[in-house]
Amino acid sequence: MSLRHVAAEAFVLEPGEAPFDIVFAVRVGALDGRHPESCRAVLARIAAASAVGCRLFIDGGNPLRELPIVPTS
Secondary structure, three states: OOOOOOOHHHOOOOOOOOOEEEEEEOOOHHHOOOOHHHHHHHHHHHHHOEEEEEEEEEOOOOOOEEEOOOOOO
């Protein structure tokens, strides 16, 4: 298991880093629904750094909310 702390708008895989299987986004304003353009950009970055079947959970409720990740190609 590995953990990264990075601004969502700057999220990319580091050289040699494997794609993520699961993503937890905590306090990411772009994913709370108020900023659709920022949300699309952040989701694209997450998709580009994610393995097929990756799941994205955000701290937007109880239980956690899950957002879909659309693969990039």
